[in-house]
Amino acid sequence: MFKRSLAVLLLLSVFITSANAFIVNKTLADQVDTFENTVLDDENVVLDKTGLILKNLFINPNFPTERDMYLSTESGVYLNRQYNADFNLHTGLTQLFPNGFTEIKFEGTYSVTGIMLAYDKSKIYVSNNRGDTWIDETPVISEDILFANFGPKYAQNQQIYFITSSGLYRMNASTLAVAKLVTSTEPGSVKNFRFIPTQSIDDIFYVVNGDTLLKTENYGSTWIEHKFSAKIRDFEIKQKTLTSGHLMVLTEGNEIFYATDGMNFYKLTLPAEITTISAVDYIILTNAGFYITYNNGETWTKLNYPSSYTSIAKDYDFVVDGNSKSLYLINGNTLYRDTDLNEVFNEYMSGLDATEIYKASGTVISKNLLDLNDEQFAENYIVEDAFITSTGELNGQTIEFFLTADGINWEPVNVGIQHTFENKGRDLRWKAVLSTTNAAVTPILKTVSVDFGLEKLSGCAGFPDINVDDPRCPAIEYVKKQGIFIGYPDGNFQPDNAINRAETVKVIIEGFNTPMTVADGTNLGFSDVEIDSWYMGYLKTAKQNGIIEGYPDGTFKPSETVIYVEMLKIFFEGAGVTIQEDAAAGTAWYQKYVDYASSNNLIPYNDVSAPMKRADVAQLFYEWSLL
Helix, strand or coil: CCCCCCECCCCCCCCCCCCCCCCCCCCCCHEEEECEEEEEECCEEEEECCCCCCCEECCCCCCCCCCEEEEEEEEEEEEEEECCCEEEEEHHHHHCCCCEEEEEECCCCHHHHHEEECCCCEEEECCCCCCCCCEEEECCCCCCCCCCCCCCHHHHHCCCEEEEEEEEEECCCCCCCEEEEEEEECCEEEEEEHHHHHHHCCCCEEEEEEEEEEEEECCCCCCCCEEEECCEEEEEHHHHCCEEEEEEEECCCHHHHHCEEEEEEECCCCCCCCCCEEEEEEEEECCCCCEEEECCCCCCEEEECCHCCCCEEEEEEEEEEEEEEEEEEEEEEEEEEEHHHHHEEEEECCCCCCCCCCEEEEEEEECCCHHHHCCCCCEEEEEEEEEEEEEEEECCCCEEEEEEECCCCCEEHHHHHHHHHHHHHHHEEEEEEEEEECCCCEEEEEEEEEEEEEECEEEEHCCCCCCCCCHHHHHHHHHHHHHHCCCCCCCCCCCCEEEEEHHHHHHHHHHHCCCCCCCCCCCCCCCCCCCCCCCCHHHHHHCCCCCCCCCCCCCCCCCCCCCHHHHHHHHHHHCCCCCCCCCCCCCCCCCCHHHHHHHHCCCCCCCCCCEEEEHHHHHHHHHHHCC
16 A cells, blocks of 8 residues: 655645645635634634624604614613613513514504503513513414504504414404404415504504405405505505505515505606615615605605615614604614714614624534645545644633545544544545633634545556456546546445436536536426436536436436436437437337447447446447547
């Protein structure tokens, strides 16, 4: 056995001077390929730092008379009642909703009654004293609560409306009696329960069901419907007076429809650069940024914020404060305010606990170390053993290391101790798992060095399971050199393994250098394929180029073994060969392919239904190259 030691270092300005070594002069940051709960701190890998994770902002409708502003976070609920940010943790709501709530609603006469409602998917609570104390109003249901709100004139009627995936319900807050008003046409199609909070009429409200907007004028006994050409994504009532408002509907077709009189809708004309709309309000958020209208959608004005403020926007709210108009925005984990829409955002975070903490565990995986430069080791060698060293600071925490030689099977290793692989191969990678028991500290990984030994393989083309004197060796050497077959991670070729239809499509597309088409996320009309399977790009390419058609029942049968005549058809279609139809009556569909193969001395078979093996396909490519 011939062995040599090769080293890969993840250090800046450190070189290996031994002969025949791979020299990689890259930083740890350059070597790292993917992250999961880890970050780079300068040139070190540490566990991800996280601060307060913001979710939603809710401002009471009587702002600025009452400046109640609630911020829902994954670490509780914060309240601000000042003009400038001065948030404090709301102890009562945080106890009820330790990970924040879905929404908080203010009763239509909040300035008089001080009544609020807060909910998440499992509970509803109501406060009658501006949030000082809370009453459990959770309905007895087996479904998640997707939406909840007071009904019109709640202070008088004591009705709460809530939505689940099955529809819209009404509950009496005193008796907790529940009645279903609207049934979803499909799970989750009912949403956007809306009404004018301050209206004097309490029996009028709206709700969406799929592509239809429903309006009732008698508490839900009967409904007036308006159907749109696409499903409704969002719906709002733009309140104009204490008792009236305009209707604004956003559809999945990214069109906005407006009604100033009853349910008589017309489509608004939007700027040409808008192709996607996320939400409708006085201000709409689009792919091109924020836009505002001052004339019921006749014209739109873009608010020229940097795109970084809209790229990861979680929530926003627009309020009128006297003569000024302010926009509040949660972007990432920062709350901003633009005072008077002057198109400048400033942080609005005072009082919020933004202490950074570390996640409990994490993983970082390197790139394939053997592919980091242009050198490649000889094809008849595989990685047999490795020796890993590292530098860093544990800080009383843990870093565990793993290596793989075949790119599949991860084997735990001890730093500084030679490791012999159970699963040898040619795809060497390392992985470090960082973990901590103290959220205030993190282990730090600074450098990693891997030395590895190679084992020389005997056999044809470097495959130990094929002898050099095997008559199939020239064909296997050819397909190996052409990159049509590369063997298995353990270094073997496995010539007698049957080849299935998915594998066949791959080798045909690659063997004839057919330009690849990216998979489009559909099943391409085949009922038995998984759309995220590794072969979908090859399958789409083959179908578009007429190489495969599938079976009459609409299946492709990717895992089914390919028989001789099927392989001939796929091979010749991939090669672009035009074969004349056999005119003889009753001739089998495959006869023309068999005759063509026979006339060109291409792997003749006595049994046309015999399963094809990997070596057979290699032989077919090899003989084709000699024509």
